[in-house]
Amino acid sequence: MEFSSNPVVTLQKVSIFQEVNTILSDVTFSIDKGEFVYLVGRTGSGKSSLLKTLYADLPLKMGSAQVAGYNIQSLTWKQVPFLRRKIGIVFQDFQLLFDRSVAENLRFVLKATGWKDKSKIKGRISEVLMRVGLDSAANKMPHQLSGGEQQRVVIARALLNEPVILFADEPTGNLDPDVTDGIMRLFEEINKSGTAILMATHNHQTLQRYPRRIIKCEQGRVLDSSREDFSLVDGI
Numbered sequence: 001m002e003f004s005s006n007p008v009v010t011l012q013k014v015s016i017f018q019e020v021n022t023i024l025s026d027v028t029f030s031i032d033k034g035e036f037v038y039l040v041g042r043t044g045s046g047k048s049s050l051l052k053t054l055y056a057d058l059p060l061k062m063g064s065a066q067v068a069g070y071n072i073q074s075l076t077w078k079q080v081p082f083l084r085r086k087i088g089i090v091f092q093d094f095q096l097l098f099d100r101s102v103a104e105n106l107r108f109v110l111k112a113t114g115w116k117d118k119s120k121i122k123g124r125i126s127e128v129l130m131r132v133g134l135d136s137a138a139n140k141m142p143h144q145l146s147g148g149e150q151q152r153v154v155i156a157r158a159l160l161n162e163p164v165i166l167f168a169d170e171p172t173g174n175l176d177p178d179v180t181d182g183i184m185r186l187f188e189e190i191n192k193s194g195t196a197i198l199m200a201t202h203n204h205q206t207l208q209r210y211p212r213r214i215i216k217c218e219q220g221r222v223l224d225s226s227r228e229d230f231s232l233v234d235g236i
């Protein structure tokens, strides 16, 4: 197996469990700085469990994993917020705070991650909203935005601390095809500027339109398009 020169994620012989069940075993792969990788597999095959392990939401009990410079297997609860500052997380259901404006949603995260200077906070919020094409939405409430716009705010939120990698769990799962395309173009731009992306998706069209390396969860194992051929026809 080839080892990458500059990985932001490295897994070696990882097993992933949900309660007493083994979901995936012998998982070994790495993701380079600035790479864009899809994560596919049938429903229940373990994509979300794998992502949750990488952002330390599910404990790693077997094997070793490094993410953004942190050893996940030996991470303490106190260190989790520091890991989360180095990564960005985007879910399918947007998880914005609906009782406050877009800018307040972003300010909340910045303050929680140690930002204190008011003018720097304001500047950073403008920058990330500009980046996702929503510079005029700062004072809107989330319910005043469309689904695609809300997802853009979630992406802006994930970008606040300049992550080295974005973990995205079916980020376009609730969006119609046109809106999905706009969000995919945004992910492409973010990736071009140097942020690695690991994106779980069931969307065949996305995989065809924006072809990239694919990691597939299948029957308790992980297959990797950079190492072996596999068929996408069978269940993604």
Ligand SMILES: Nc1ncnc2c1ncn2[C@@H]1O[C@H](COP(=O)(O)OP(=O)(O)OP(=O)(O)O)[C@@H](O)[C@H]1O
Pocket (backbone or CB within 6 Å): 018, 019, 023, 041, 042, 043, 044, 045, 046, 047, 048, 049, 050, 217
């Ligand atoms: N919190 C949990 N407790 C117990 N079992 C769980 C939990 N979450 C998921 N599982 C089980 O782990 C397995 C993998 O689920 P996971 O959500 O990782 O799959 P997935 O590939 O992301 O599926 P989908 O495409 O439907 O999102 C499934 O059998 C699921 O039932």
